[in-house]
Amino acid sequence: MPGSNTRVAIIGGGVAGLILARHAAANPETFSFTLFEQTGQVGGTWVYTDQTEVDDHGLPVHSSMYKNLKTNLPKEIMQIPDFPFKEKDGPSFVHHTVVRDYLWSYTKHFNLYPHIMLNTLVKFVEPETTLSGRTVWLITTEDLETNTVTTRIFDAVILCNGHYTVGHVPRVRGIDSFRGKIIHSHQYRKPESYAKKNVCILGASWSGVDITVEVSNYVEKVYLSHDLANPLVSKLPDNVEQHPGIASVHGDTFVFKNGVAVQVDEFIYCTGYQFTYPFLSEKVEISTEDNHVEPIYKHLVYTDLPNLFFMGLPALVIPFPMFHIQAQYILKIIDGSITLPSPQEMRMDFEREKQSLVDEGIAVRHIIKLKDRQWAYYDEIAAMAKVASFPPVIRKIWDHVSKMREQDFTTYKNYQYRIMDRENFKVNYCKPC
Secondary structure (H helix, E strand, O other), X not given: OOOOXXXXXXXXXXXXXXXXXXXXXXXXXXXXXXXXXXXXXXXXXXXXXXXXXXXXOOOEOOOOOOOOOEOXXXXXXXXXXXXXXXXXXXXXXXXXXXXXXXXXXXXXHOOOHHHEEXXXXXXXXXXXXXXXXXXXXXXXXXXXXXXXXXXXXXXXXXXXXXXXXXXXXXXOOOHHHOOOEEEEHHHOOOOHHHOOOEEEEEOOOHHHHHHHHHHOOOOXXXXXXXXXXXXXXXXXXXXXXXXXXXXXXXXXEEEEOOOOEEEOOEXXXXXXXXXXXXXXXXXXXXXXXXXXXXXXXXXXXXXXXXOEEEOOOOEOOOHHXXXXXXXXXXXXXXXXXXXXXXXXXXHHHHHXXXXXXHHOOOOHXXXXXXXXXXXXXXXXXXXXXXXXXXXXXXXXXXXXXXHHHHHEXXXXXXXXEEEXXXXXXXXXXXXXX
């Protein structure tokens, strides 16, 4: 791969793709890159749309953003390290439009638009071996405005297409008999439509809890059903009842695994998303079963063809700064500054880590949820890339946010954080207007 003007394809114009583009653009002597984005704007899932099924081109709607969403991390720790939010004051947990505008400013500031092809659908990505034995990538795209199909050759491909488009919908016994409206959180947009109704929400991760708190202001009752080992101890609105998973559905009656039966008007799956790469050739042998993409080294590198990279796999992380480190790590692999182990060694490393986590009692579907493992991960790849990792204050704020969230889901976003230096921060509680 090393050489002048290495051709790099970035698929997806969300946060990860934009950060990669920013760092590639900083080295024009080394990288000649193109970012492909299927919608008409950059920003990925942060670009809200009222559409819930298909977009203006008849493609599945990419974004899962809902109208009133505020970030679940304070802007002080979620901002990209070399591009802070302009607004230093005001709330820490900001409306999604603030993040969207921030990403548009980032794109303009680093002059990325000349490298971006909007309204361009990636249809097929296939590896090909040259006569010299090198792997290159053939990428076939369609201009959605003109329907022109083009195939280009690249030396490396970085997948940043996100995973908030195809919802995971587990089978619920008897759900076909339910007469009310059923959606996945991907289709959720506004809480007002649930006024005066009894709503069952399945799943108690970030979106499940957030949507529960939001619709509780309008509904008669929310039945929050989940299979967590223990009930959530954080304070919830008074009209929210927790129950274990759904045992069966009989018409409008939902029976939970504790035997309690309730009447339900509408049902929302908040059960996560699937990793999908529909454009990848069968020559790329990956598995996405059980919410785990494999075999991927360091959550980034496809072990069998190490000029193919996957971004956005880890969950329960601080994504924007993580992408900032990951992008530099990837580009230093591509330019030859970092030498990877052999494909066999990378696969063995991947398998060892996976087995070690399974032996600790972590289910395969939860391996991507780094949480407390995230800090060692950042330090590791930052050291390999010879770039700065997270300063200690970031973890301290993360821990404080987590503690406040565990105490009260309804108020944790009212805290305002201010970073004082690498080690210290201040926090104030601000009553909502």
